Amino acid sequence: MDRILSQLSSSLNTAKTIDQLIRPVLEMLNTITGMESTYLTSIDLHQSTQHVRFARNTGQMTIPEGLTVPWGDTLCKRALDMGRPSTNEVLALWGDSDAARQLGIQTYVSAPIRNGEGDLLGTLCAASAAKQTIPPNIDALFQLFANIVANFIEREVLVEKLQAANDQLAAYALMDTLTGLPNRRAMFEELARLLAQAVRSQSSVLVGVIDLDGFKQINDNFGHQAGDDFLKAVSQRLTACLRTADWLGRLGGDEFLFIGPGPALDAAATDTAIVAGESGKVAAALQQRLTSATVGSYTLAGETVSYAGASIGVVAVSPGQLSPDDVIQLADVEMYIVKRARKAH
Structure with a gap:
């Protein structure tokens, strides 16, 4: 014994x-x-x-x-x-x-x-x-x-529960809790990965900044709960028009970020940060599709509100030596061009 x-x-x-x-x-x-x-x-x-x-x-x-x-x-x-x-x-x-x-x-x-x-x-x-x-x-x-x-x-059960809790915490750390979308940190990590992949495959990257015009007025007129409901509804409409490989995340406030793989680059395209040609056409079409997705009626605080759409700037970039901050800045500039044009009309 x-x-x-x-x-x-x-x-x-x-x-x-x-x-x-x-x-x-x-x-x-x-x-x-x-x-x-x-x-x-x-x-x-x-x-x-x-x-x-x-x-x-x-x-x-x-x-x-x-x-x-x-x-x-x-x-x-x-x-x-x-x-x-x-x-x-x-x-x-x-x-x-x-x-x-x-x-x-x-x-x-x-x-x-x-x-x-x-x-x-x-x-x-x-x-x-x-x-x-x-x-x-x-x-x-x-x-x-x-x-x-x-x-x-x-x-063993306790260890499994702790691991599940840790996994959940890790997921929360990369998720915007309001919309369920990836948050700023998750989007920057994925964008860095996408840029590195694009360098290897000699392809462009599509980046879009989405700014919800009139969001402050929605909060002021209908309350912050209605503002939250609006953010969630917009995120759902945008997500519905994405391709399988695309990512949509919330940067904070009323600003969202789109990223996704673009078409292959031609030899001349590698000399410029923003790519024209086929990649540019894909970026323009995507910008229009995302914009159209945000336009329409929303039910907020029991009322039907007509929304004219967000200001969205999408660019196709040649990854080169660009950082995530660089390419987001390029898309941000495009978004403000769109915003100014919308205000002029």
Whole structure:
């Protein structure tokens, strides 16, 4: 037994996953009991099923990993209900279990695995088709092992929850919480990646700055909640007209940023920051499409408001040595040209 406890201690110190812990545990239980199968199950009480997660089989009787059986037919449930965790008279005691009859189980030991709140997570079991003498204190030993496994499972669940929370925090750090769009940081990171990719592929990059004219008046006339609703509605309309590879993000306030891959560059295009030709035509068409998407009626604070559209400047740039700030500045200049022209009319 000292050797078993030493092996258990070593497994606990080195195991990083439930797989790394349970395989040695099942081997130890096999050594202690001499039974043909030792296995760990999970139990879904909502679905009323028991699932064999891990199994070790050393004889003719096999408990297959992945086996799922109705919880009500299991020896584990009968053992818990009766308060009898071990027996070598399975067929006489629980002969109504189809699974036990099909497998020919005569000797059986199990211990429940529960979390800190006492909820049943699964069972740790040993079974044999032979009628074997059950070692003394086996019930207590199995429960000790089951408690160790339960603690490990809870630790693993906690780690998974922490990882999920960290992933969520990372996502929030790159997301504008109002619109659900990428925020300034995310857009700058993606723009830097897109520029580097465009250098390698000798292609242009499309960049657009979107400024919502009249946004202050909407806030003043209908309230800040209506302003927020307007921002969300505009972001949805703009998103609906994007290509698969395009990105739309919110820079802050009433300003949005569009970025996306452009057409391939010709030899002359690499000498200028803003590209004309085919890339310029694509930028102009995209500018018109984005502008048209913002025009229309919006329901704000229970009223229908007609909106003439945003000021949008889209340029196709040759990436060269341009930084994200550089290309956004080029699109910003184009946006202000559009804004001045709109005011003149």
